[in-house]
Amino acid sequence: MYVGIDTSKDFFDATGLEEEQVVLQTQYSNKTAGFEQLLISVKTCKMVIIEATGPYYLPLAMFLSRNNIPVSVVNPLIIKRFSQMKMSRAKTDKKDSFLIAQYGQIHKPSLWKAPANSIVKIKQLDTYMEGLAKRRQMALNQLHAFQSSGDVDDQLVKEIKEEVALFDIKISKIEKQIDKLIQKEHKDMATYLRSIPGIGPKSAYLMIIATNGFKDFENYKQVISYFGLAPRIYESGSSVRGSTKICKMGMSKVRKTLYMAARQAIRFNKACKELYDRLRAKGKSHRLALIAAVNKLIKQAFSIVKNKKMYNPEYCAVQ
Numbered sequence: 001m002y003v004g005i006d007t008s009k010d011f012f013d014a015t016g017l018e019e020e021q022v023v024l025q026t027q028y029s030n031k032t033a034g035f036e037q038l039l040i041s042v043k044t045c046k047m048v049i050i051e052a053t054g055p056y057y058l059p060l061a062m063f064l065s066r067n068n069i070p071v072s073v074v075n076p077l078i079i080k081r082f083s084q085m086k087m088s089r090a091k092t093d094k095k096d097s098f099l100i101a102q103y104g105q106i107h108k109p110s111l112w113k114a115p116a117n118s119i120v121k122i123k124q125l126d127t128y129m130e131g132l133a134k135r136r137q138m139a140l141n142q143l144h145a146f147q148s149s150g151d152v153d154d155q156l157v158k159e160i161k162e163e164v165a166l167f168d169i170k171i172s173k174i175e176k177q178i179d180k181l182i183q184k185e186h187k188d189m190a191t192y193l194r195s196i197p198g199i200g201p202k203s204a205y206l207m208i209i210a211t212n213g214f215k216d217f218e219n220y221k222q223v224i225s226y227f228g229l230a231p232r233i234y235e236s237g238s239s240v241r242g243s244t245k246i247c248k249m250g251m252s253k254v255r256k257t258l259y260m261a262a263r264q265a266i267r268f269n270k271a272c273k274e275l276y277d278r279l280r281a282k283g284k285s286h287r288l289a290l291i292a293a294v295n296k297l298i299k300q301a302f303s304i305v306k307n308k309k310m311y312n313p314e315y316c317a318v319q
Helices: 032-042 058-066 076-085 093-107 117-148 154-185 187-194 201-210 220-226 252-268 270-281 286-307 313-317
Strands: 002-007 011-018 021-029 047-051 071-074
Touching: 002 093, 011 032, 011 093, 021 032, 021 093, 032 058, 047 058, 047 093, 058 071, 071 076, 071 093, 076 093, 117 154, 117 201, 154 187, 154 201, 187 201, 187 286, 201 252, 220 286, 252 270, 252 286, 270 286
Parallel strands: 002 047, 047 071
Antiparallel strands: 002 011, 011 021
């Protein structure tokens, strides 16, 4: 039996297939009690396939993994494409879980590996810090709007500035907590990554937590695809041709951070600079050349982490 699961904040829908027959179709609470109810039905299943919906899939995936149930976590865009291929128009939780089960039965995706506890903690801290940064920016935007009006109460300005300062303190505190966890659990890997010109503390820890310490990937091309940086060519027949674009399958925050890293890399990273300059000399756009530099950084990062070696400009230049 292949079991497809569509998760939401409070519930998840499960559909089990044996051949083409539906043998399980139930909704459970997305809490421990619901997990335990599901476990009774999936103890002998071949695989549970869960769509990676925000943060809601992770507790269930980790629970099943701890109980030795084969689990695969798939990108929602993959299920969307599969649904389009099947020409399915219905959009319900039950229908989604059925399609996820069908996808698992046909394609048999690779098994998911539960992230280390430290990875989960860092992800949570990073998400919380991102929320703090957004609220800080909202306060600054509000202050700017008030000041632009030309008439704003001095006490209000003081209170907003104090609020912004408080956010700064909280963000700094979270940054220190993340750094402490990185130094405790992933010190060597972070050191290797930060030896690459262009890779700073944030881009290093984001790559670590996004890839589960690079454990989930066999080669750097898989990492590039996972981050949504694989080029995709738009062509139709012999007359319709479009520009090369990246396939944006999630990971927007990681991409944004790596773009910033690449801007430094095309100045100080020998291999990235040479690649960027070569592409620009051929008439390629800044954006395309920058994406190529990002992918070069990922290739360097993957090689350095897997070989447990510090960055060597001469070695990396020929990779």
